Each structure stands twice: as structure tokens, then as C-alpha cells.
Amino acid sequence: MKNVLIIAALLLPLTAMAQPLTPQQQHQRQQIRNQQMMNNPTQQRMQQESQSRQIQQQGRLNQGIQNQQQQQQQRLQxxxxxxxxxxxxxxxxxxxxxxx
Structure with a gap:
């Protein structure tokens, strides 16, 4: 346990010196990830399915909100x-x- 603390204490200054990624570097990394996903049809299909589920869920939530608003307006009237x-x-x- 003591060794782990010593190693962590030694590495801590190194993490402070690490430079954060610039927006351009972040963009480049995202492009690489996107290209990797395009080369992986399974990953691409899973992402599309996930996006479809999110869109459907958002539609259901919006419909529920609309129904609640209509009911509330009717009660107020x-x-x-x-x-x-x-x-x-x-x-x-x-x-x-x-x-x-």
C-alpha cells in the first residue's frame, strides 16, 4: 500500500505538466474515431440503432409533454x-x- 502511494506521489507532478489537448487535436482524434467506426460496420450499425432509439424516445417524451400541456390547459379552462x-x-x- 505504501508503495502505491509513493508511486502516485511521484507521478502526480507529471500529470500537472501534461498539456491539455487543443480543440484542433480533439477534433483530429474525433475524426480518427469516426473513421475507425466507419471501417467497423458492426460499430456503425450499433451507433445508428442507438441514435434511432434516442430519436424515438425523444418523440415519445415530446408527445407526453404535449399531452400533459393539453390536459393542463383544459383543466385551467x-x-x-x-x-x-x-x-x-x-x-x-x-x-x-x-x-x-
Whole structure:
């Protein structure tokens, strides 16, 4: 255990000296990865399937959000209508007070 700590302590200054990748280097590495994937049909197919699943899931989530928004809007409209009716019925001199 002591040896591991000593080795880690010795390597720590080296990691501080390491230069981070520039955006250009990161881009080059990504291009190499992309080329490697293009050369690997299995990897490419798996990635396409994963993207398709993500797109389908996003569509389902969007549909769910739309449904929730429509339901919420309908509830709010119903509340407004009910409040309006109660307000009208509570007015003095209204002949419709006993309808409900």
C-alpha cells in the first residue's frame, strides 16, 4: 500500500505538466474515431440503432409533454369557466342562484 502511494506521489507532478489537448487535436482524434467506426460496420450499425432509439424516445417524451400541456390547459379552462359561472350566480339579483 505504501508503495502505491509513493508511486502516485511521484507521478502526480507529471500529470500537472501534461498539456491539455487543443480543440484542433480533439477534433483530429474525433475524426480518427469516426473513421475507425466507419471501417467497423458492426460499430456503425450499433451507433445508428442507438441514435434511432434516442430519436424515438425523444418523440415519445415530446408527445407526453404535449399531452400533459393539453390536459393542463383544459383543466385551467374548466376552472375559469366554473369560476365565471360561480361569480355570475353569486351576483345579487341573479335569478339563477338556485340552479346548482
Amino acid at each position: 374548466n376552472q375559469i369557466r366554473d369560476n365565471r359561472e360561480r361569480t355570475i350566480q353569486s351576483q345579487p339579483g341573479n335569478n339563477h342562484n338556485n340552479l346548482r
